[in-house]
Amino acid sequence: MARRAGAETYPARWRKSAHRVYTSLRRSGVDYFRGDGSDWIALAGLFLVIPVITCLTLVDPVWCAPTMLVLPIVAGGLLLRPASLLGLYAGVAVALIVESMRLGPYQDGPAGVTPGTVLTVAACGFFGLILAQFRARVGVPWRRGGTMLFDLRERIRVQSSLPRLPQGWHREMALRPAGGQSFSGDFVVAARTHGGRTLEAVLTDVSGKGMDAGSRALLLSGAFGGLLGSLPPHGFLPAANGYLLRQDWDEGFATSIHLVLDLETGDYELLSAGHPPALQLHAGSGQWEEKAAEGPLLGVYDGAEFDAVKGHLAPGDVLMLFTDGLVEASDRDIAEGIDRLTGEADRYVSTGFEGAAWHLIEACAKDVNDDRALLLLSRKS
8 A cells, every 4th residue: 555655645546647748759760760651750859950050040140041941851851751741831931031021121231031042952852852752662662772771782782692602612793884884784592402512503684784684683583593493404594584574674684694513523504595605724724715605685485495504623723604794895795805805814723712802893994884794713733
């Protein structure tokens, strides 16, 4: 009884009420920043900022000019939904009217509300409304849009990582999107199959470049990653071709090269779908050999067939797979690009090819406005 009586005291009831208010505000804030809740907290906060700015402007219009009202407008364009944003604009309009009445005609001094002030505030409001409508149409709040794009970029990067190889093998992958963007139409999926004895790697170049091809590359990398290892090696490209045809994209073709490498013997097969040839360095002769398999582009027609070319990696040999952005340019054909690539790669024969993939892209296609990717495998002697 004494405990129940103590709980009913005024301080205890006040603490309970304060806790309920805190919990409600916290839940609303968490839901809002997840993109699931109402934006009333942000709207109320911005509404409170408007009279503060108005009072400061009336006290000292030189240091706090009437154009300071664009600050809640800009914040509202990032935080609020279009309907709430219109309510905020009404509050800003009222504040401008109050300031113009209290400060007097703008001809009396530079601190008044001028037509330029009204135009500046109106222009910021117009662009803020466009931004809010765009976010509402896309359905991705700004507070989560950047996180989502970062997550997508990291997924592509993780999916393009190569599995660890047994001792005696070296592998590395370098990827550079067009225009310095974060998304690329080039990607790699790789896995060790048959109990880890076989390495299967697929290098794909989706039509388009940069951000235009990034979303399709993300979709295809997930699908190709699921197909790789689930089908016999000769069934992968036909299945990938069928998947691409079912998407019915306007620009839906892709090139791809599929490597199937036996990590115990060094024997390999290459299957290509309209992709540039692979290059193999024979350590014994020091010569580069093109390994060109035959096959049409992915996503062009059904029933396509892909013929394999076989090879063997002896100790000291190197195999390079790359996309056309590395060897093709408007001022040269692919043969010249391959000659330049092999010439730069010869610099690493004596020192080893560790770290060479990125430097080869830098040397051969640094300023090319296209996605570039290079997959390098070497068998240590």
